[in-house]
Amino acid sequence: MSFPIRVLVAKPGLDGHDRGARIIARALRDAGMEVIYTGLRQTPEMIVNAALQEDVQVIGLSILSGAHNAIVPRVLELLREKEMAGVKVIVGGIIPDEDARDLERQGVAAVFQPGASLETIVSAVRQAAEHSTQPAVK
Amino acid sequence: MTLPEPGQFPYTRGIHQNMYRSRLWTMRQFSGFSTPEETNRRYRYLLEQGQTGLSVAFDLPTLMGYDADHGLAHGEVGKCGAPVSSLEDMEMLFDGIPLDKVSVSMTINSPAAVIWAMYLAVAQQQGASFAQVSGTLQNDILKEYIAQKEYIFPPRASMRLVTDTIEFATKQTPRFNPISISGYHIREAGSTALQELAFTLRDGLEYVDWALERGLAIDDFAPRLSFFFNAHNDFCEEIAKYRAARKLWALLMRDRYGARDERSWRLRFHAQTAGCSLTWQQPYNNVVRTSLQAMAAVLGGAQSLHTNSLDEAWALPSEYAATLALRTQQVIAFESGVTAVPDPFGGSDYLERLTLDLESGARDYIRRIDDMGGMIAAIERGFPQAEIARASYEYQRKVEQGEAVIVGVNRYRAGKEESIETLRIDQSAQDRQTEKLRQLRKRRNNGEVERTLNVLRREAAVNGRESDHNLMPPLLDAVRAYATLGEICGALREVFGTYEERPNI
Numbered sequence: 001m002s003f004p005i006r007v008l009v010a011k012p013g014l015d016g017h018d019r020g021a022r023i024i025a026r027a028l029r030d031a032g033m034e035v036i037y038t039g040l041r042q043t044p045e046m047i048v049n050a051a052l053q054e055d056v057q058v059i060g061l062s063i064l065s066g067a068h069n070a071i072v073p074r075v076l077e078l079l080r081e082k083e084m085a086g087v088k089v090i091v092g093g094i095i096p097d098e099d100a101r102d103l104e105r106q107g108v109a110a111v112f113q114p115g116a117s118l119e120t121i122v123s124a125v126r127q128a129a130e131h132s133t134q135p136a137v138k
Numbered sequence: 139m140t141l142p143e144p145g146q147f148p149y150t151r152g153i154h155q156n157m158y159r160s161r162l163w164t165m166r167q168f169s170g171f172s173t174p175e176e177t178n179r180r181y182r183y184l185l186e187q188g189q190t191g192l193s194v195a196f197d198l199p200t201l202m203g204y205d206a207d208h209g210l211a212h213g214e215v216g217k218c219g220a221p222v223s224s225l226e227d228m229e230m231l232f233d234g235i236p237l238d239k240v241s242v243s244m245t246i247n248s249p250a251a252v253i254w255a256m257y258l259a260v261a262q263q264q265g266a267s268f269a270q271v272s273g274t275l276q277n278d279i280l281k282e283y284i285a286q287k288e289y290i291f292p293p294r295a296s297m298r299l300v301t302d303t304i305e306f307a308t309k310q311t312p313r314f315n316p317i318s319i320s321g322y323h324i325r326e327a328g329s330t331a332l333q334e335l336a337f338t339l340r341d342g343l344e345y346v347d348w349a350l351e352r353g354l355a356i357d358d359f360a361p362r363l364s365f366f367f368n369a370h371n372d373f374c375e376e377i378a379k380y381r382a383a384r385k386l387w388a389l390l391m392r393d394r395y396g397a398r399d400e401r402s403w404r405l406r407f408h409a410q411t412a413g414c415s416l417t418w419q420q421p422y423n424n425v426v427r428t429s430l431q432a433m434a435a436v437l438g439g440a441q442s443l444h445t446n447s448l449d450e451a452w453a454l455p456s457e458y459a460a461t462l463a464l465r466t467q468q469v470i471a472f473e474s475g476v477t478a479v480p481d482p483f484g485g486s487d488y489l490e491r492l493t494l495d496l497e498s499g500a501r502d503y504i505r506r507i508d509d510m511g512g513m514i515a516a517i518e519r520g521f522p523q524a525e526i527a528r529a530s531y532e533y534q535r536k537v538e539q540g541e542a543v544i545v546g547v548n549r550y551r552a553g554k555e556e557s558i559e560t561l562r563i564d565q566s567a568q569d570r571q572t573e574k575l576r577q578l579r580k581r582r583n584n585g586e587v588e589r590t591l592n593v594l595r596r597e598a599a600v601n602g603r604e605s606d607h608n609l610m611p612p613l614l615d616a617v618r619a620y621a622t623l624g625e626i627c628g629a630l631r632e633v634f635g636t637y638e639e640r641p642n643i
Contacts, residue, residue, distance in 0.1 A: 013198070013213070013214060014198040014199060014201070014202045014204070014210060014211075014214055015198055015218075016282070016286055016287025016288045016289075017286065017287070017326075017327075018287060018327075019326070019327050019328050019414075019530055022527055022530070022531075022643060023328075023530060023531055023534050025643040026527075026531050026643050027534075029643060035643060037641050037642070037643050038641060039638070039639060039640075039641025040287055040638075040639065040641075041210075043210070065198055065214060065217055065218055066213075066214075066217035066218065066453070066563065067198075067212075067213035067214045067217060069213065070212050070213025070214075071213060094451070094452065094453070096452065096453070096560070096562075097557075113418055114417070114418040114451050115417060115418050115419050115544075115547045117538060117548075118534065118538050119538065
């Protein structure tokens, strides 16, 4: 039998607007995944540590504050440092087009902007988990 | 049942007999970005364009009580509003803007008392007296725990700070609203109109209870409580929501608290069009949405109004978009003719039915929260948070299934999206603010900073229910010594501790 996909939904930075993060977390859970929601104001270090401890294949970051260019590269860097580059990172939020392309070039698996449907997001997480080289269970 | 006239208790149809025939609403566009200097330039521009009041947006580090040079501020300085780390920044923000004449609203919550102390200190420097300054502090911490989640301290310590500001305003600044009890953010977090109405009014009752317990008389402070509601898409429901809010508040003030002054009964509110209704796709559609929402707020009798800009699903507004948003209000005010009579749709079967339904639904919610032991107890058990999360998820499912239509997003999509010019805030704002702080810390009298912070720590540690330990005087001393926001909030964190929400889905 196959193990369920494990995904960490995280809200980095100082922003507290968690409507999107919570909706996504619920939708992924309804789609049969095991979802760990970090809660608010997580630093990149806290997020990567949680990902390690929870043994996830995918990290979803929700960022609405415009701080994505400071936060996301740091998360990617920490994943590489901890030899967890197999964990796929997906970003959702208010991310301008050029920043989105830039983040994808840096290694983000997908970027979702406002108005993206839950269906596309769920299937992107599924696809990212398939490509993740992080084992579902140790 | 006959409907009372506008200006008559319980003010369902409006708090004034003549409403906009006597005085238009205040056109108050929320703005702030990059640096205090940049924001000051935008304020002067908006005042030149006919805006009649200012409304300050602070950036996230400021909202969370961190200075611009704090590690957690990295990447966030000036992004969502203006950074204010010290009195020096506040001086820049209002340079050349006479605070004895212009009324200023400030969207700040956890560190509201500190920011207000800075504001009052700058007004005094300009020569204005406390009696002359007018404006509004948002200062509504309960909706932070419920919806927007920008909290620092635990609920009871936060409520003590709020009560300190209400008491100080009651005694010293008769023209300043120390709080704007806000449904706006509750709605943005995904609540229904009914939940917005009910939770906001119940929050209001909680502030009243705390002020009474402090020893203030209801009619001394209730007239200065103000409200802030969302103006969302459902046109008639929104108008009914404002009507039901006025009616319920008047009855609650009179019957639950025995308020005798008519001004205590009158619910005054600011409205802002719904940010969460703006779409990234086909951004010009947002102008139409905002116009309709603003019209509902005006027909609902708002005292002041902010209209969102078409580009705000993308970024903070460009100057062009901000001007168009202000023009939207001016067209409603001066061309549409709806200002001729108060509550023009009052008496319509549908509107009256909606008003009564919202009123009775809100009464049910208020009773349930009373039974839990009040709003703080309800927040601690996660009740309003869970109600909102459920409503927000249900709405999203409806969007997903096409039951709820968003033009340009899940219906009538364009083949190719048009792109618009948006405002970008670069990293230089953070560098400039950090350098200013470095120089300030070198220049100021650091012994005096330490002394005032120690007084603040000592006073904060005393049981806050006694009014001779109101924290506003020590806060004023600390900000005048140029203690920074981060230093002051740091001192209060040491005494009060911090709050974290249990994460749940």
